[in-house]
Amino acid sequence: MNDSDIQIAIKDIIAQIAPDEDLSQLDPAVRLREQIELDSMDFLDIVMELRKLYGVQVPEADYKELATLDGCVNYLRPKLAGKTLHCAARV
Amino acid sequence: MRYDALVIGAGLSGLAAGIRLGMYGKQALLLERHALWGGLNSFYRLRGRRHDVGLHALTNATSARTGVLSRVLRQLRIPREALQLGPQLRSVIRFSDLEVWFSNDPALLESELAAAFPARRDALATLSAEIANWVPEARPMPFASARAELLRRLGDERLVDVLLLPTCYYGSPLENDIDWTQFRILYQSLFLEGIARPRGGIRTLLTALKTRLEACGTELRTNCGVERILLDGARAVGVRLDDGSELFADHVLSSAGLDETLALCGRKPEPDPARRDLSFLESIHALDCTPAALGLDAAVAFYCLADRLCYAQNEAPTEPRCGVLSCPGNYADQEPEAAVLVRQTVIANPQRWRELVARGDEEYRAAKLEHSARAAAAAASLFPDWRAHTLDLDVFTPRTIEHYTGHVNGRVYGSPDKRQDGDIGFEGLRLIGTDQGYLGIVGAMMSGIGIVNRHVLAAAAESAP
């Protein structure tokens, strides 16, 4: 598992929540909410999907860590260590 | 077994709540007293014709991603195409001496209002911009009169009546007024985000919801009424069903309504004696042609024959001077079966209908026809007269609504006392649906989603998986 796998796994989750968004042009350093339409309900779903798919727990105080794709990767790297990622977006 | 959540009612709020619960692995069960789901917006078949109970219009129809319907569908993972939405062609607000058209392009309403009230052009533009930029507060807001707020901004009683007519009909439990928060929500929902109709009517939406509910693994039990909510002190712990069996859960969500839910908890609601509950008499006419062929070309027509708005009870069983016509055929791409329908809604007085029911079946049936005919005759003074073309007519009353939804007095828009946080004083119990303050079909779904997110899922996200 490397960082790009994690990024793909996250994009997979976002694609499921917001199937009509174009995720191919996302800049990983820029806040997601500035690039695509994600409201707080969508954000809750990212957290819920991480929990459902990978058993990862994100306390509300840490939501801010998930603001960008890069932030997601950094925050989730230790939590996802050793887990099998679902990366449909790659195939 | 113990459930994570029990949901009372499989109306639109309950169905949406059930989907969200199931999506994230919550053991949830929907309990519906009626044989069918959908609640105030269900469906039935009569003399070979398929009818919807409600559904004049699906609000918030814009495909913009920020639109309320788009957000609801995203949360439920239902693709927009599943709804087969046909946008309205155009709609109208009519008084005897004035008409204001609107469509899904908000500019039409603005120019029509400005033409009818030229002196208020600037004030109207300011109001429209104010509402377009307004975001509902997250915290509960006290009641404020939309009539007073509008009058202060627009300074013209008639213009205020023009704006209140559609918004009252689509969401007010009060006479001749509506809460200012709800007015703004409705203004956005109807005029800024626009209206549409699913091809196939409410069934199309309900099928999409039910399919999704099943895919999420949430069970729906119909013919299964909740007789009471079980309490342990100030905490709701489960429900007792009509058949006497008991179910237990961490969360109970009720779409039965505020007073009705308090009654399920054994509390006697104390209704304000000055308050007069509003319900509707609804007539569904199936014509031998489309209403558009007769010149009735509005998707929805809100009308008032009196000089001033009369969204209010009068002493008679109905108030025929004011109402709504809805023509499913005046939306794009509708099924031929619906294209010949005209629905007419007028205010009904629940107390008078209770008396009529008590006089026996025959009188009740005769009264339905009489009051439906009065409403149709009244509308004929403003609109093309469709009466000679009616092949089939079905009429329902406050009694019908009460019977099928359990809402006291057949109230469609619930209690004037809205609980934005769904809290009615018991831990583990939340209101969803109309009395949580969201309106209509889309609002009810948003309500079920919001309460589940905030009170069930957000807590789960915090706890260890």
Ligand SMILES: Cc1cc2nc3c(=O)[nH]c(=O)nc-3n(C[C@H](O)[C@H](O)[C@H](O)COP(=O)(O)OP(=O)(O)OC[C@H]3O[C@@H](n4cnc5c(N)ncnc54)[C@H](O)[C@@H]3O)c2cc1C
């Ligand atoms: C004639 C008419 C036209 C309408 N037109 C439109 C329209 O054009 N556009 C629009 O947006 N909205 C419209 N509405 C309003 C819309 O239907 C409602 O706002 C919405 O459906 C409310 O959903 P809900 O889930 O809050 O409540 P409900 O639909 O009332 O659901 C509550 C459910 O709970 C069940 N229940 C109650 N008590 C119990 C119990 N003790 N045990 C088990 N089950 C119980 C009831 O049977 C019901 O199914 C219309 C309504 C009517 C009546």
